[in-house]
Amino acid sequence: MRIILLNQHFYPEIAATSQLATDLAQDLEKANFEIVVVAGMPSYLETDCKKLAAQEVFQGIQIYRVFTTSWNRHTKLGRILNYLSFYACAFWKLIWLKRADVIISMSTPPYLTLLGVCLKWLKKTKVVFWLQDVYPDLAIAFGVISPHSWLSKLLRYLSALIYRQSDAIVAIGNSMVQHLHAQNIPTAKITQIDNWADPMDFILPQATGINPIREQLNLQDKFVILYSGNMGIVHDFKLVQAAIQHFQQDTQIAFLFIGDGKKKLELQNWHQEQQIPNLYFLPYQPRDQIKYSIQAGNIALITMDPKAVGLVVPSKFYGAIAAGRPILAIGPKNSDLSKLVEENDCGIAVDNEDLPGLLLAIERLRTSPDLCQRYSQNATAAFQQKFARGIATQKFAEFLGSILGH
Numbered sequence: 001m002r003i004i005l006l007n008q009h010f011y012p013e014i015a016a017t018s019q020l021a022t023d024l025a026q027d028l029e030k031a032n033f034e035i036v037v038v039a040g041m042p043s044y045l046e047t048d049c050k051k052l053a054a055q056e057v058f059q060g061i062q063i064y065r066v067f068t069t070s071w072n073r074h075t076k077l078g079r080i081l082n083y084l085s086f087y088a089c090a091f092w093k094l095i096w097l098k099r100a101d102v103i104i105s106m107s108t109p110p111y112l113t114l115l116g117v118c119l120k121w122l123k124k125t126k127v128v129f130w131l132q133d134v135y136p137d138l139a140i141a142f143g144v145i146s147p148h149s150w151l152s153k154l155l156r157y158l159s160a161l162i163y164r165q166s167d168a169i170v171a172i173g174n175s176m177v178q179h180l181h182a183q184n185i186p187t188a189k190i191t192q193i194d195n196w197a198d199p200m201d202f203i204l205p206q207a208t209g210i211n212p213i214r215e216q217l218n219l220q221d222k223f224v225i226l227y228s229g230n231m232g233i234v235h236d237f238k239l240v241q242a243a244i245q246h247f248q249q250d251t252q253i254a255f256l257f258i259g260d261g262k263k264k265l266e267l268q269n270w271h272q273e274q275q276i277p278n279l280y281f282l283p284y285q286p287r288d289q290i291k292y293s294i295q296a297g298n299i300a301l302i303t304m305d306p307k308a309v310g311l312v313v314p315s316k317f318y319g320a321i322a323a324g325r326p327i328l329a330i331g332p333k334n335s336d337l338s339k340l341v342e343e344n345d346c347g348i349a350v351d352n353e354d355l356p357g358l359l360l361a362i363e364r365l366r367t368s369p370d371l372c373q374r375y376s377q378n379a380t381a382a383f384q385q386k387f388a389r390g391i392a393t394q395k396f397a398e399f400l401g402s403i404l405g406h
Contacts, residue, residue: 001404002034004097004125006116007106008068008086010039011058014284016229016315017108017132023198024104027393029060033400036100037061038093040068040086066093076144083109091115099123101404110135111158117165126403129166134179134311135159141307142233163189168403170396172313173336179310191399195315196392197383201290202322213256213296217280222254223366225328226297228290229316231261234308236352239330240301241270243358248276253366255301258282258293294323298372299347299365304331306352313337321346321383326375328361344386346379 005025009018018039025035041052054065066089071078086109094103094115103125105113116127136155140147145155163169163185171177172195180190214220231237240255247253255278257267264281271279285293294300300320304312313336320327327347331337338349348361365372 001102001400002098002100003028003036003400004094004100004103004119005035005037006039006090006094006103006112007037008040008108008112009042010037010063010065012052012287013039013042014287015043015108017106019198019201019287020195020315021106023196023389024393024396025061026059027389028397028400031397033397035061036097037063038090038097039063039065040090041065041070043068043070043073043082064093064097066090079109087112087115091118094119095122100125102126102128102400104128104130106130107132107135110139111155111162113162113166114158117162120165120167126167127165128168128170128400128403129162130170131176131180132172132312132315134176137179138234138308138311141311142305144233168399170399173310174339175310175334175336176313193392193395193399194387195313195318196387196389197318197322198389199322199383201287202294202319203291203324211292211296213258213282213293217254217256217282219254219256219280219296221252222278223252224254224256224297225299225301225362226256226258226294226325227301227303228258228294228297228319229314230259231257231263231267233262234305234312235261235263235303235314236305236330237263237267237303239350239352239355239358240303241267242355243362244276244279245274246359247362248274248278250278253362254278254280256280256282256297258296259284290319291323294319294325297325299328300325301328302330302337304329304335304337306332306335309335317341318383318387321379321387324376324380324383326365326372326379328358328365330358344378344382345375346382347375 007017007021009015011022029035056063069082069085071081073079103116103119105116113129119125120127139145145152169190171192177192244255302314302316327341329337329341329349341347341349350357350361
């Protein structure tokens with residue numbers, strides 16, 4: 001079976017969707033699928049992207065990297081221009097590629113699956129929409145566009161077209177499945193396959209010595225609350241900021257943010273204004289260094305804005321439990337994030353408005369090694385039994401086989 005995987009990010013990019021797409025491509029190739037990837041040039045790496053080949057074979061995977069503009073992605077205009085350049089160049093590449101049995105299109109950038117729909121019309125290729133973020137619902141929920149504007153109506157029409165023309169839709173959480181049902185999408189078209197993490201990325205060798213991240217920041221003797229990953233509009237930091245202010249004079253606690261995103265800039269500006277001594281920032285780490293960065297925290301902090309329920313599922317949860325980190329989740333009780341934490345007893349979930357609950361949770365976690373150990377063990381068990389890479393990608397392989405009746 002010949003598969004085209006379409007996503008803006010792919011190896012060696014370090015964005016979350018890149019890691020998921022790369023894992024899936026590698027494992028499908030090992031399962032005797034023929035894999036072709038169409039992606040853009042990396043935008044999260046701090047190395048010179050021009051050194052990467054526009055075409056290469058990586059572990060049996062044929063990769064085509066098309067031109068993408070590199071305007072500032074933290075501005076609305078910059079993102080739009082980058083998206084448009086990728087759409088155009090990716091579509092041109094897809095037209096000239098040999099026909100595939102299935103195209104798997106992710107939702108980075110939004111509406112990318114329209115290219116897959118066009119390929120279906122032109123070449124009779126089946127379309128699988130691997131949904132990571134629900135648009136335009138996210139943009140409307142966060143006030144990026146008005147729900148009654150002509151743009152909103154156009155985007156809703158395009159989303160409905162994608163849902164209707166896709167042969168199958170892969171949703172990554174139960175609340176997302178429920179949201180799709182509310183859009184009158186047939187149940188038979190929707191398959192839930194949770195995101196995952198690769199244990200090789202997060203589990204340290206037996207003898208690791210001093211953690212280089214903690215050593216770099218002189219945090220060896222601190223209780224480190226770590227946030228690792230994207231800091232975008234769907235991540236709520238208001239309660240976190242209040243907790244940071246509460247503990248700013250506590251020399252035994254440190255808050256560490258590793259990653260990037262629009263809200264990172266806001267947090268850094270706030271940090272400079274407040275002059276908080278125990279707040280630290282680092283950029284995204286290379287994939288081969290993630291095992292050290294994720295282990296730099298005693299606990300893993302994950303946040304979710306209530307408006308994002310059903311529209312996203314924080315992928316950082318899977319990496320954190322792969323590393324055996326107790327989870328401190330901030331989000332609504334009906335979110336997949338809070339339910340995952342509570343169902344697997346791998347941490348503490350706090351509502352977005354519950355500052356006393358958050359402060360109490362931090363105190364409980366830092367003063368109770370036995371509690372942290374229990375959460376850590378349960379996190380590891382949940383990962384190994386449900387969310388390990390091999391389990392999820394095997395489900396994907398079986399699902400693809402069912403699409404073509406194999």
